Amino acid sequence: GDINIQTTAGNNLPQGWEVTTHFSVGFFSAGCRDLISTLPHEHPFSCSESDVKQLWLQLKKDEPHLLSNFEDFLTRIFSQLQEAHEEKNELEYALKRKIAAYDEEIQHLYEEMEQQIKSEKEQFLLKDTERFQARSQELEQKLLCKEQELEQLTQKQKRLEGQCTALHHDKHETKAENTKLKLTNQELARELERTSWELQDAQQQLESLQQEACKLHQEKEMEVYRVTESLQREKAGLLKQLDFLRERNKHLRDERDICFQKNKAAKVNTAASRASWKKRSGSVIGKYVDGRGILRSQSEEEEEVFGIPRRSSLGLSGYPLTEEEPGAGEPGPGGPYPRPLRRIISIEEDPLPQLLDGGFEQPLSECPEEEEVSDQGVQGQIQEAPPLKLTPTSPRGQPVGKEALCKEESSPSAPDRLFKIVFVGNSAVGKTSFLRRFCEDRFSPGMAATVGIDYRVKTVNVDDSQVALQLWDTAGQERYRCITQQFFRKADGVIVMYDLTDKQSFLSVRRWLSSVEEAVGDRVPVLLLGNKLDNEKEREVPRGLGEQLAKDNNLIFYECSAYSGHNTKESLLHLARFLKEQEDTVREDTIQVGHPAKKKSCCG
Numbered sequence: 001g002d003i004n005i006q007t008t009a010g011n012n013l014p015q016g017w018e019v020t021t022h023f024s025v026g027f028f029s030a031g032c033r034d035l036i037s038t039l040p041h042e043h044p045f046s047c048s049e050s051d052v053k054q055l056w057l058q059l060k061k062d063e064p065h066l067l068s069n070f071e072d073f074l075t076r077i078f079s080q081l082q083e084a085h086e087e088k089n090e091l092e093y094a095l096k097r098k099i100a101a102y103d104e105e106i107q108h109l110y111e112e113m114e115q116q117i118k119s120e121k122e123q124f125l126l127k128d129t130e131r132f133q134a135r136s137q138e139l140e141q142k143l144l145c146k147e148q149e150l151e152q153l154t155q156k157q158k159r160l161e162g163q164c165t166a167l168h169h170d171k172h173e174t175k176a177e178n179t180k181l182k183l184t185n186q187e188l189a190r191e192l193e194r195t196s197w198e199l200q201d202a203q204q205q206l207e208s209l210q211q212e213a214c215k216l217h218q219e220k221e222m223e224v225y226r227v228t229e230s231l232q233r234e235k236a237g238l239l240k241q242l243d244f245l246r247e248r249n250k251h252l253r254d255e256r257d258i259c260f261q262k263n264k265a266a267k268v269n270t271a272a273s274r275a276s277w278k279k280r281s282g283s284v285i286g287k288y289v290d291g292r293g294i295l296r297s298q299s300e301e302e303e304e305v306f307g308i309p310r311r312s313s314l315g316l317s318g319y320p321l322t323e324e325e326p327g328a329g330e331p332g333p334g335g336p337y338p339r340p341l342r343r344i345i346s347i348e349e350d351p352l353p354q355l356l357d358g359g360f361e362q363p364l365s366e367c368p369e370e371e372e373v374s375d376q377g378v379q380g381q382i383q384e385a386p387p388l389k390l391t392p393t394s395p396r397g398q399p400v401g402k403e404a405l406c407k408e409e410s411s412p413s414a415p416d417r418l419f420k421i422v423f424v425g426n427s428a429v430g431k432t433s434f435l436r437r438f439c440e441d442r443f444s445p446g447m448a449a450t451v452g453i454d455y456r457v458k459t460v461n462v463d464d465s466q467v468a469l470q471l472w473d474t475a476g477q478e479r480y481r482c483i484t485q486q487f488f489r490k491a492d493g494v495i496v497m498y499d500l501t502d503k504q505s506f507l508s509v510r511r512w513l514s515s516v517e518e519a520v521g522d523r524v525p526v527l528l529l530g531n532k533l534d535n536e537k538e539r540e541v542p543r544g545l546g547e548q549l550a551k552d553n554n555l556i557f558y559e560c561s562a563y564s565g566h567n568t569k570e571s572l573l574h575l576a577r578f579l580k581e582q583e584d585t586v587r588e589d590t591i592q593v594g595h596p597a598k599k600k601s602c603c604g
């Protein structure tokens with residue numbers, strides 16, 4: 001920039017300069033006039049030449065004696081002014097010099113600054129240029145990359161366009177194919193609908209068939225139940241026949257006595273009389289007459305045949321009775337009379353195992369009792385004799401076979417289902433007593449041992465449905481094992497009983513369990529019963545042992561007493577409920593198995 005320097009010139013006049021002085025004319029030399037003329041006019045204290053001249057004239061005129069002083073004074077003043085003026089000039093000069101020096105310095109500085117600015121500018125420009133160059137290089141690089149990308153994109157676009165064209169072409173083809181497929185689909189849908197209808201029909205038919213099968217199954221079970229019932233009736237009928245035969249026997253004995261008396265009286269025709277006896281003894285009635293002509297009880301027969309001293313009972317009695325082999329026993333005291341007879345229990349001849357198998361050819365319920373009797377050769381006698389009401393006494397102290405008839409036979413509502421339950425366990429553990437308690441709510445001490453198999457039927461109410469329990473009481477004695485074994489096969493449930501006052505009977509439980517498993521595997525539920533709980537004093541088997549055994553073998557377990565009736569109903573109801581629930585589950589499963597198939601077939 002430009003530097004402007006202003007200089008001012010001023011005069012510093014001593015005080016009192018304004019005092020009027022009088023100069024002589026000569027005094028006003030050129031120097032003095034110059035000096036005064038240099039004085040600034042605008043200064044308040046300044047005075048013009050005319051003023052001084054006037055003052056001098058005034059003084060000359062009024063005070064001439066002071067004129068010299070005034071002139072001295074003026075001279076001094078003017079000399080001082082002169083000095084001051086010179087000094088001022090010097091100072092002005094010095095100032096000018098200084099200003100010039102400053103100006104020069106400033107000029108120098110300015111130039112230096114300019115130079116510096118210039119160099120800075122150059123450096124900046126240089127840097128800027130470098131930066132610009134780097135930036136431009138970078139940008140060029142980027143540009144290159146972008147160009148490459150663009151190139152790639154272009155190629156890609158071209159490819160995509162190609163694909164697009166191909167797809168477009170394909171689309172047309174697919175469209176045509178789609179139309180064809182739609183048509184096929186419609187056809188298939190119609191076919192599917194038709195098939196679904198057919199399938200639904202088939203399913204309905206299947207369901208109705210299943211229901212029919214179920215009904216048939218139930219009917220079959222009921223038939224079995226009815227057959228069982230009829231067997232019981234038949235048994236009762238046979239017992240009646242037995243009564244009748246006994247009566248006939250008595251009658252014949254009377255006849256015989258009469259004959260003897262006649263023989264004694266007449267003592268003639270002895271041979272004829274003997275022939276007549278032989279003829280009677282060949283009849284069935286004769287089979288029941290011992291050497292003394294007295295009707296033998298079955299208990300006595302058992303005792304003789306098997307050597308059972310304690311007790312005996314009727315097994316599946318009333319079926320083929322065979323005469324004991326000659327020489328097998330002691331001849332009776334009555335010499336000529338037939339020897340006592342034994343009952344042979346044979347599974348083949350017994351209809352009951354067949355009943356369990358469902359293999360009986362002719363339902364026994366349909367067989368008239370007379371026919372049965374005729375098979376045994378007593379029909380004629382039954383027809384002749386009026387029905388007798390005499391009840392024979394069994395060794396167990398009750399009518400033979402009656403024990404198998406339960407009160408529930410005349411149950412008001414027919415049972416919904418039937419379960420066959422087989423009772424096993426060592427002899428004398430109390431199976432028969434237990435069943436008697438359960439069916440008749442009675443206990444008879446000193447029960448005779450079961451021979452072969454006996455059975456009872458009882459209908460119980462389980463969760464609002466009538467369940468008929470066919471309870472098969474097997475003989476615990478070793479010799480009947482093979483018979484018992486056969487009854488497991490068709491059993492729905494098994495009850496293994498031990499006597500908690502007899503350690504040995506508990507030890508045998510495992511053997512019974514393996515027999516059951518051997519026959520039916522583990523498909524049937526097993527109830528383990530520890531009987532004679534009332535006889536706590538003689539307990540030999542701790543409850544824990546029974547529980548543990550049941551737990552190990554997955555059995556239902558109860559301790560009970562046929563004597564007191566404790567847990568008899570509860571345990572059997574538990575088993576019955578278990579069987580019912582098991583059957584319900586199987587039925588449900590069967591239904592459920594049918595349903596998904598239905599769904600699948602609908603969708604497929």
Ligand SMILES: Nc1nc2c(ncn2[C@@H]2O[C@H](COP(=O)(O)OP(=O)(O)OP(=O)(O)O)[C@@H](O)[C@H]2O)c(=O)[nH]1
Pocket residue numbers: 425426427428429430431432433434444445446447448449450451474475476477531532533534535560561562563564
């Ligand atoms: N104290 C007591 N004695 C019982 C009980 N149950 C049965 N008895 C007696 O035990 C003995 C045998 O009873 P049964 O019912 O004949 O035994 P079982 O198991 O049927 O015997 P087998 O027919 O030989 O297999 C009889 O003398 C009964 O009086 C009971 O709960 N308590």
